[in-house]
Amino acid sequence: MDQRLSSSATWKLLPRFSWFSSLILLASVLQTGFAKLVDNPRDGQFLRRGLSRGLIGYSIGGWAHVWSDPDWKRDPEPYAGMISYDMRTKTFFKSNFKRAIPPIGTVRDGRAEYVPQFGPHGLVFVVGGLAFNKDLAKDHMLDMTNITFFDPGTSQWMWQKTTGDAPRSRQSFCMVGVPGPAGTYELFIYGGNDINDSQSYDDFYVLSLPGFRWFQVTDRTPEARAETSCAVIGNRQMVIVGGHDFAKKGPSQSWKPPDEFPQGLGIFDMVDLTFVKNFSYNAHAEAYKTPKVIEDWYRNNTDLSVAVPEWSSDVVKRIFLAKPVTFNNSDSNSTDPGNPQPPPPPPETPPNNSKVGPIVGGVVGAIAGVAMIGFLIYYFWIRRKKPRKLALASRRHAVEMGSFKGRGGGTPSFKTKETTELSTEPLVAEMPASPTDYHSSREETTNGGIYELDVTSRHGELYAPHRT
Incomplete structure (x- = not known):
């Protein structure tokens, strides 16, 4: 949309599913300043209904300047008031802020947070910022050890002193709020x-x-920055958007150096109290739990009427002590990077009369004995078979057929061409038959022919040459 904003106005951004967006004018707001805004109605039902459904918005303090309003023709002026906006009726209302920041009643560049769980209507907390007035010679920072808050149901401003490690006074910081499961915020x-x-x-x-109670986080970001915006994302992480370091090139040029955060976004884990160095967002992180260092403080200070040394009023005391803070095992958080927990103690040694030792010793001894017996059987069995194999190998010999001296004076000899090992089983042997050329040689029978011995019923030995 190409349209010049010719007058001061409030605009609303409506995202479309077509990934386009359009700016729609909601209401024309006073070219002449805040003086014509409608005063807050006496009936507090307006604020009660709106806050219960998140339909009331607040703008506290601020200043009028040509940077924010092109129609502003005068010097910058602070605004000493609080503006509320009803998102149903699209109506603005104003209320006095001087009781919150006396005697000036002005503040800018602070931060506010609506906390719904304290009081019947919740409370609006105002933290930090700068109080200023055009008639004063010097501005001054608001003390962050003193916290101011507003009851929208009664339109009453209250305050309370804090304890702990409070931050130095500052402006242009960012702030988010998260409820804890044990009743803290x-x-x-x-x-x-x-x-x-x-x-x-x-x-x-x-x-x-x-x-x-204030708690300082030991972890820091790679670079300092101001004028940032923060928001809670997922279950336990805070995203830091934009900002710049005023110390670089002065206030008017500090926005020029490149941002050290990827895409200008930083991530802070609100449970571990650590800045995520790799800038990664964990969409599956566990739900928020009160950080361990804060949980420990509440466990050691169960009576808040005493732990808070000086309540500003009985009304404030009743509001914040109406609901107890109770931590159980499911609410407990064991993560504390600043104070690592010691390792768990070793298991206790069983008493002397315990039967665990003898039982374990007996089982181990039995297993060792069986293993030793098996080893001995295997060892002697191998040693018994090894000499036997060596004896059999040494009995190799060449089998040689016997020679016969025939009547013709020849001595034929028959030898095998292969060395063999004798069988250990009884053998049945045949007597050698004489060749046909020696038919006239000596026979062992009375017949003139040559016969084989019957081998079916007797055993014979191999023929051996003449022995002496």
Whole structure:
């Protein structure tokens, strides 16, 4: 859409499923300033109904400047008030803010968070920022050890002192809030800068309610930055969007250096209290639980009426002590990077009268005995068979047929051409038959022919030559 904004107005961004978007004018807001805004109605039902459904928006303090309003023709001026907007009726209302920040009643570049679980209507917390007035010689930062909050049901401003490691005063930081399952509510803040826009911060702090206790996070980001935006994503991670370091090239040029965050996005784990160095988002992370260091503080300070040293009023005390903070095993969080837990102790040694030792010893001894017996059987069986094989191998010989001296004076000899091993089984042997050429030689029978012995009923030995 190409349309010049010729007047001050409030716009709403409506995303379309076609991936296009359009800006739709909601309401024309005062070219002449906030003076014509409708005062808050006396009936508090308006705020009660709206907050219960998330239909009321708040703008606290601020200033009028040509940078934010092209129709502004005067010097910058602070606005000492709070603007609320009803998203159903599209109506603006104003209320006085001087009771919150006396005596000036102005603030800019602070942060606010609606906390629904304390009080019948929830509370709007205002943290940090800069109080200023055009008639004052010097602005001053708001003390972050003192927290101001607003009851939308009664339109009453209240305050409470904090304890712990409070951050230094700052402006232009970012803040998100997360409820814990044990009844706590944590406000996480990151970054910001000093009053002179000469130094930016790279640290994280957590304010835990209802204990009003500050906790400093040891982990930091690679670079400092201010004027950032933060949002809770997934179950337990905070995304840091944009920002810049005022210390680089001064306030007017600090936006020019390249951003060290990929795509200008940083990720902080609100349970482990660590900045994600690889900038990865874990969509499957476990649900948020109060960080271990904060849980330990509540476990050691179960009576908050004493743990908070000085309540500002009985009303404030009743609001924050109405519901107890109770941690059970399912709410407990064992992750604490700043204070690693010691390893679990070794298992206890069984007493002397325990039967575990003898039983284990007997089983091990039996297994060892069986293994030894098997080894001995195998060893002697192999040694018994080995000499036998050697004896059989040594009995190799050449079988030679015997020779006969015939009447013709010849001595024929018959020899085998192969060396063989004698069989260990009884053999049945045939007597050698004389060749046909020696038919007239000596016979062993009375017949003139040559016959074979019957081998079916007797055993014979091989013929051996003459022995002496």
